[in-house]
Amino acid sequence: MSFRDDAVEDGARKPLLHKGSWYRKGSRQGSMLGSTAQLVRDSISVYLCVLIAALGPIQFGFTCGYSNPTQDEIIHDLKLTISEFSMFGSLANVGAMVGAIASGQMSDYIGRKGSLTIASIPNILGWAAISFARDASFLYMGRLLEGFGVGIISYVVPVYIAEIAPQNIRGLLVAIAQLFLTVGIMLVYLLGLFVPWRVLAVIGMIPCTVLIPGLFFIPESPRWLAKMGKNTDFETSLQVLRGFDTDISSEVNDIKKSVASASKSSSTVRFSELKKRRYSLPLMIGIGLLTLQQLSGINGVLFYSSKIFASAGVSSSKAATFALGAIQVIVTVIATTLMERAGRRLLLLISAPTMAAGSILVSAAFFLKDFCPEHLHHYLGVMSMVGILILVIGFALGLGGVPWIIMSEILPVNVKSLGGSVATLSNWLAAWIVTMTANLLMDWSKGGTFALYALVSVFTVVFVKLWVPETKGKTLEEIQASFR
Incomplete structure (x- = not known):
């Protein structure tokens, strides 16, 4: 339902309800109004x-x-040697760390759209360098450029979506970003079955090449515009996002109050002030979740699953890897639909133990392979494949997307650029450690490697139980106020 402004009583606007549209009255009633079909339309x-x-x-x-x-x-x-290729794989994370450091300040100064535009350019140049590579140097340069762009994208996209979304579908919409990430992984796995690596690099230019012109057709984040004092643009952007027949006055007031409160507290937060609970707790949660997400070993699996499957005795390792990517997309779709029903916290508490179980199964399969007769190795290969499948399903259910959603929701406006950059940096640092060491750890002990990943997943359960709050159905302003 929505309110119209065509009735006036005592010189003030009197809103009239009419069927077929949706209105968020205040910050608590939005999720209770309107049907799903009306919500989609508006x-x-x-x-x-x-x-x-x-x-x-x-x-x-x-x-x-x-x-x-x-x-x-x-x-x-x-x-190339295995070490040189491992360096190539891990350099995306190094570039992403630099991008992560720049992402918060960049998105604050030039906006979310401007940051995405800048991030797209090194991605395109990076893929071009890889496609024309004749030695390792061009591969490394291209990978670093790609990583820089992706480091910015990984922070800015969830923040932008969280800032434009209505509260009762915010989790769903931010989860769509994780869904499309898995689609990108599945596509590269699929195309890798048929396309040479140079052509695959050229195809890699397409998403950002389309993104740059696409950004001209969408509005800037209303919350960023309000923070920058662009009140007319802020209200126009919000009206476009909510629909022209929707009364946005309550949401405008909520955002203005939040921005004013943040400005009054401190326009720029000093490091010495980060010890305050209102900053330290959301920072710890954001950094902790994004670090544990990577230390669970998921990048080691996604980057090198073909090698893992081959080591386990799976005959068609590339086809198995594509199947893994397709299943990840399917499970992410399911998790996305559950985001606003089950809540963020519950999905994490399902996801982490599932990943632990998968890692333990893979670890056991590799340990048993050293002691079992050769005719049983086929069954152990199937066991390890099932374990990796369970691990990836667990990751897609929660730990893949939920940490980015929570990070984009809990950080206060005046610490978002600093906190978001640090949290994203910690994510990419952990990703670099896992990607760089995965091949080396596999050579040391495949069973031991997955045992370490299982331990991290168990610790993630403890971390979520103790510190991670539920943010489902709350406005960004309510979530951030809860830490005071």
């Missing part, structure tokens, strides 16, 4: 914005998955 602008912004996560996924199906070809064509 939020069509938001969905279009999310679909365009989600081209960034597709690029993110393509970058994450690229080293998996191309490993043997690149090593053969460019005469």
